[in-house]
Amino acid sequence: MNVHIHTPLSDKIARRKSEADWWRGAVIYQIYPRSFHDSSGDGCGDLLGIVDKLGYVASLGVDAVWISPFFTSPMKDFGYDVSDYRDVDPLFGSLEDFDLLIARAHDLGLKVMIDLVLSHTSDEHPWFVESRRSHDNPKADWYVWADPKPDGTPPNNWLSIFGGPAWHWDSRRCQYYLHNFLAEQPDLNFWNPDVQDALLDVTRFWLDRGVDGFRLDTINFYFADRDLRDNPPLPPEERDASIAPAVNPYNHQRHIHSKNQPENLEFLARFRALLDEYGAAAVGEIGDAQSGLSLLGEYTRDKKGVHMCYAFEFLSGESLPAEKVAKVFAQLDKVAADGWACWAFSNHDVMRHSSRWDLQLAAQRCYSLLLLCLRGSVCLYQGEELGLPEAELAFEDLRDPYGIAFWPEYRGRDGCRTPMIWDRDAPHAGFSLTQPWLPVLDGHREMAVSSQETDPSALLHHYRRAIAFRSRHDALRTGDQSVVRAEGDVLWFTRENEAERIFCAFNLSDTTSEMTLPDGNWQPLGEALGGVVLAAGETLHLGPWQVALGIVTNPR
Numbered sequence: 001m002n003v004h005i006h007t008p009l010s011d012k013i014a015r016r017k018s019e020a021d022w023w024r025g026a027v028i029y030q031i032y033p034r035s036f037h038d039s040s041g042d043g044c045g046d047l048l049g050i051v052d053k054l055g056y057v058a059s060l061g062v063d064a065v066w067i068s069p070f071f072t073s074p075m076k077d078f079g080y081d082v083s084d085y086r087d088v089d090p091l092f093g094s095l096e097d098f099d100l101l102i103a104r105a106h107d108l109g110l111k112v113m114i115d116l117v118l119s120h121t122s123d124e125h126p127w128f129v130e131s132r133r134s135h136d137n138p139k140a141d142w143y144v145w146a147d148p149k150p151d152g153t154p155p156n157n158w159l160s161i162f163g164g165p166a167w168h169w170d171s172r173r174c175q176y177y178l179h180n181f182l183a184e185q186p187d188l189n190f191w192n193p194d195v196q197d198a199l200l201d202v203t204r205f206w207l208d209r210g211v212d213g214f215r216l217d218t219i220n221f222y223f224a225d226r227d228l229r230d231n232p233p234l235p236p237e238e239r240d241a242s243i244a245p246a247v248n249p250y251n252h253q254r255h256i257h258s259k260n261q262p263e264n265l266e267f268l269a270r271f272r273a274l275l276d277e278y279g280a281a282a283v284g285e286i287g288d289a290q291s292g293l294s295l296l297g298e299y300t301r302d303k304k305g306v307h308m309c310y311a312f313e314f315l316s317g318e319s320l321p322a323e324k325v326a327k328v329f330a331q332l333d334k335v336a337a338d339g340w341a342c343w344a345f346s347n348h349d350v351m352r353h354s355s356r357w358d359l360q361l362a363a364q365r366c367y368s369l370l371l372l373c374l375r376g377s378v379c380l381y382q383g384e385e386l387g388l389p390e391a392e393l394a395f396e397d398l399r400d401p402y403g404i405a406f407w408p409e410y411r412g413r414d415g416c417r418t419p420m421i422w423d424r425d426a427p428h429a430g431f432s433l434t435q436p437w438l439p440v441l442d443g444h445r446e447m448a449v450s451s452q453e454t455d456p457s458a459l460l461h462h463y464r465r466a467i468a469f470r471s472r473h474d475a476l477r478t479g480d481q482s483v484v485r486a487e488g489d490v491l492w493f494t495r496e497n498e499a500e501r502i503f504c505a506f507n508l509s510d511t512t513s514e515m516t517l518p519d520g521n522w523q524p525l526g527e528a529l530g531g532v533v534l535a536a537g538e539t540l541h542l543g544p545w546q547v548a549l550g551i552v553t554n555p556r
Helices: 009-018 047-059 095-107 126-131 193-208 263-278 292-299 322-335 361-373 401-406 449-453 459-472 474-478
Strands: 027-031 064-067 084-088 111-116 167-170 175-178 213-216 281-285 308-310 341-343 377-381 485-487 490-496 500-507 513-516 523-525 539-542 547-553
Touching: 027 047, 027 459, 047 064, 047 095, 084 095, 084 193, 095 111, 111 193, 111 281, 193 263, 213 263, 263 281, 263 292, 292 308, 292 322, 322 485, 322 490, 361 459, 361 500, 361 547, 449 459, 459 474, 474 490, 474 500, 490 513, 500 539, 539 547
Parallel strands: 027 064, 027 377, 064 111, 111 213, 213 281, 281 308, 308 341, 341 377
Antiparallel strands: 167 175, 485 490, 490 500, 500 547, 513 539, 523 547
């Protein structure tokens, strides 16, 4: 029996402070616990299932794991509706299981970030249960309550991301309460300092248990306009379906009053000060289709907000050609030059990018290397390294209320949340011994970890090589990045620090392309990653989805 000897809290904090910049340029592996590995045999993944597979995660070479919510919850939104911030839902295990997870991760050299959902709770949270009882109880003002208009309709025109009005009538108080997501997810009132203090106490609780940081859900939703003014309409030509699907009327408004309030920065400054006590880090999710990069700059500036922000520019359903990537970085340089992004192509809320962009294997290799060469930190979503496509599910198999509401034009998020594929030949692909909460697709089995581990040419090993390549070169982790340029289908840039300058070029197309090689005594780099060997001359010829990498040492 393995016995873990607990390290004193002061030693843990000292260790974290000594590694305070680990997050800058880090590669973070997102684990969706319901679908990662089931150790209990109930068909749902759990914390001990994660513990069982952390050795695999560490073998990828990543720096950290981000674990989606595992707190006590009625699971109306699968854990993003929290009813107890300080405990583990029995579905996932116990606090003791979480302590084992922390210990195992740290033994493997992995940092642990957990998903904190601070903008709203479950309607079953004791805070809300008390708040809705009356207008004058101690927590009456802990949520966003408002009287109806004289005609009984909601106080304003705000809409929920999950469809319909963002207000729900409560017969106990004869008032509406705000919910930017499901009606079962009432929004907390951040104008009340007691609410902020309570949430910071929750944060300290998990820091004291040894977490190294947090992924903050919807950080631009914390404050709502105090006067509850209507949102203005958004012209059709400005609508963007990267946050909500096009069939959702949420896209018809400019959400200048229901979110993105300047007071968010004041709370984030308090949050950052607490994290600094522990040497912990945070990545914030910004949900905004029009101002995401600008908010990224504001929320990561001057060490007064979060350390990095998770943007949606590469999570949309549109294809990602060279020109679009160049435009994103041009805008980032304009509005967030001092900010720090955390880039991702897939996560638990969007269609897997191999399906979203219809990528064959060569294209997946190219895009994965691009992601790992960009300035910023990186999030990889479980199964991305296997090349898993989006699962096509029948309506009767859906569990996501979002997909059920907008079926069939929008099929929801279940397709990217199906179980991780561990063993091609095992029942339920090695995820569980019983029928999983979402089905395992036969088409996924051939991509199982067990199959790819024994195939040196598999995508899994390409990810390992690409992550190791990034880790070996500090210029890629934390160095400067030149202007990102598109020459036809070729995207190129350089990364540089005092020791090295690295040239990176990617042909983001299925046709042969060429570009003019920039000046420099470039030495070949990355041949093991499928890169072309740089030849003398000014023109670089790249085959379909081919990359070119070169290095100059001591450039300054």
